[in-house]
Amino acid sequence: MSSRKKLIAGNWKMNKTSADGMALAREIVVEVGKLNDVEVVLCPPFTALEAVAKEIDGSQVKLGAQNMHPEPNGAFTGEISAPMLRALFATHVILGHSERRAYFAETDAFINEKVIAGLKHQLRPILCVGETLAEREAGDTLKVVQTQLEGGLAGTNKDQAASLVIAYEPVWAIGTGKVATSEQAQEVHAFIRGLLAKLYTEPVAQRMRILYGGSMKPANAAELLAQRDIDGGLIGGASLEARSFVELIKIAATAQ
Ligand SMILES: O=C(CO)COP(=O)(O)O
Numbered sequence: 001m002s003s004r005k006k007l008i009a010g011n012w013k014m015n016k017t018s019a020d021g022m023a024l025a026r027e028i029v030v031e032v033g034k035l036n037d038v039e040v041v042l043c044p045p046f047t048a049l050e051a052v053a054k055e056i057d058g059s060q061v062k063l064g065a066q067n068m069h070p071e072p073n074g075a076f077t078g079e080i081s082a083p084m085l086r087a088l089f090a091t092h093v094i095l096g097h098s099e100r101r102a103y104f105a106e107t108d109a110f111i112n113e114k115v116i117a118g119l120k121h122q123l124r125p126i127l128c129v130g131e132t133l134a135e136r137e138a139g140d141t142l143k144v145v146q147t148q149l150e151g152g153l154a155g156t157n158k159d160q161a162a163s164l165v166i167a168y169e170p171v172w173a174i175g176t177g178k179v180a181t182s183e184q185a186q187e188v189h190a191f192i193r194g195l196l197a198k199l200y201t202e203p204v205a206q207r208m209r210i211l212y213g214g215s216m217k218p219a220n221a222a223e224l225l226a227q228r229d230i231d232g233g234l235i236g237g238a239s240l241e242a243r244s245f246v247e248l249i250k251i252a253a254t255a256q
Contacts, residue, residue, distance in 0.1 A: 006232045007165065008248055009234050015045070016045065020048075022054075041061075041126075053089045057089075062092060063091060064094060067114075068085055068093050070113035081117075083121055091124060092125075095127050096111040096114075098130055127149075129149050131144040133171070136170065141170075145168070146191075168185065168192060168212055168213070169234060174213065177215050179220050189228075211232045213235065213236070217244060218248055218251060222255065232252060
């Protein structure tokens with residue numbers, strides 16, 4: 001049993017207009033907006049942030065973005081900064097998602113700049129790490145995760161660690177319906193916690209949340225969330241409908 005409160009974050013990716021996002025957020029707030037046993041974060045696309053912020057106002061549900069630029073402002077056409085997100089009452093930001101790494105060539109060094117900037121502006125980064133299928137089959141899973149984690153967290157200290165969330169998302173399990181087994185996930189989560197203990201300290205690492213992401217849904221959530229080092233989920237597909245997302249939140253609320 002752990003004292004860490006479970007966290008369920010919905011990564012809507014490039015889905016939902018602001019009107020659709022409002023409707024979804026409203027349903028979620030009605031169902032779980034007062035729940036205290038689990039932390040809930042909605043991460044809509046930038047264009048729906050303001051509308052969703054209004055819907056969740058006054059509830060326990062929190063707001064996150066899916067990406068940001070490390071600079072606070074300037075000539076970076078098409079980008080969004082940490083102060084802009086803070087102005088819309090975002091508290092979290094997903095950084096280093098495998099889709100950003102794969103399709104937008106984000107490197108660990110660039111992701112690290114974003115992590116540092118997010119912390120500087122009082123945003124909680126949800127740093128994503130995870131191996132591809134080829135890397136897993138080559139036996140490189142832990143090496144890849146270590147490189148991404150140490151690269152992404154470079155220059156952070158143990159006081160900042162309290163604001164950080166880590167998400168282990170094996171690339172081969174994202175959007176594929178192929179969920180990692182609870183043993184596969186727990187092995188990597190325990191490894192990550194060990195690395196966090198080395199980077200910060202053991203007590204700090206014990207307080208940090210490590211989420212699992214990759215085809216998590218109501219049918220497989222209870223077993224994953226029962227693992228000692230799995231502290232919640234970063235949910236893609238199953239966060240796009242109120243019914244499955246609310247069910248996941250309720251499962252997390254009762255998981256030990
Ligand atoms: O990438 C994910 C969350 O960030 C996981 O996506 P799926 O839940 O659709 O597999």
